Amino acid sequence: MLLIIDVGNTRVKLAVFERDSIVEKFIFDKSEIVTAIESVILKFPISKSIISSVASIPEKDVATISTLISPLFLNHATKVPFVNLYDTPTTLGVDRIALAAAAVRKYENKNCLVIDAGTCITYDFISSKKEYFGGAISPGIAMRFRALHEFTSKLPLVSDTESFELIGNNTNASILSGVLNGVCFEISGLIDKYKSEYQDLTVVLTGGDTKFLSKQLKSGIFANPNFVLEGLHTILIYNSKDD
Numbered sequence: 001m002l003l004i005i006d007v008g009n010t011r012v013k014l015a016v017f018e019r020d021s022i023v024e025k026f027i028f029d030k031s032e033i034v035t036a037i038e039s040v041i042l043k044f045p046i047s048k049s050i051i052s053s054v055a056s057i058p059e060k061d062v063a064t065i066s067t068l069i070s071p072l073f074l075n076h077a078t079k080v081p082f083v084n085l086y087d088t089p090t091t092l093g094v095d096r097i098a099l100a101a102a103a104v105r106k107y108e109n110k111n112c113l114v115i116d117a118g119t120c121i122t123y124d125f126i127s128s129k130k131e132y133f134g135g136a137i138s139p140g141i142a143m144r145f146r147a148l149h150e151f152t153s154k155l156p157l158v159s160d161t162e163s164f165e166l167i168g169n170n171t172n173a174s175i176l177s178g179v180l181n182g183v184c185f186e187i188s189g190l191i192d193k194y195k196s197e198y199q200d201l202t203v204v205l206t207g208g209d210t211k212f213l214s215k216q217l218k219s220g221i222f223a224n225p226n227f228v229l230e231g232l233h234t235i236l237i238y239n240s241k242d243d
Contacts (some may be wrong), residue, residue, distance in 0.1 A: 003046045004232045006095070007053035009119060011111070012036065015229045016044050022226065033057070034064050042070060050074060050116065050236040052094040052228070061199060072239055074098070074232065080103065081238045082130045094125050095228055100132045101238070102231030105131065111198040114227065115187060118142060118174075118207035123190060141209055146180045162212060184216045191221075 116237040123135035149157035168174030206227035
């Protein structure tokens, strides 16, 4: 069995794979990473593991984890199953590397746009020739709500909700309309632009806001909240071929 660990800014997603399927998945606070890994390796016979981290992990935790499971730490130098054409590969986020790997594995020989709607909304384009070109980064939903509150003196901090209208009839409703409609129009507009330039485009939506956005956007988009985990699994397998 393979252990896949995706470390975010505050939370960690951990998945145990058997062949190509997730046997069990856990989500927990980053401070609990060592305890969580210890629990998993007691429950499952883990043979290999990989860690992707967009945030720093304390050195003492890294040392303990390395002793427990000797993981592959994903970075820009790790072998990947695609050609990276990004101008600054050393600055490319490991989460975006994982998403590109998942795209070439699941949608082989197809143009693919992966949209990761989380803290930020990232757009990543991978061609049918397994070439990664890059994409775009914009603020996520929660970040937009916080920005309106923190960069003004009177606007309240609003939480996202599925109940919003085109025309807001009070301040809270106006913020909901601006942020949520804005995100939906942004994503729809970029998808249409990509489709006008690349034929047979496959669009994948992932990230923390997948459930909400998949209900708002037009059909024909594949929603997969586990796409980063699947990409990390792909990279781990790819780096284990010669073992």
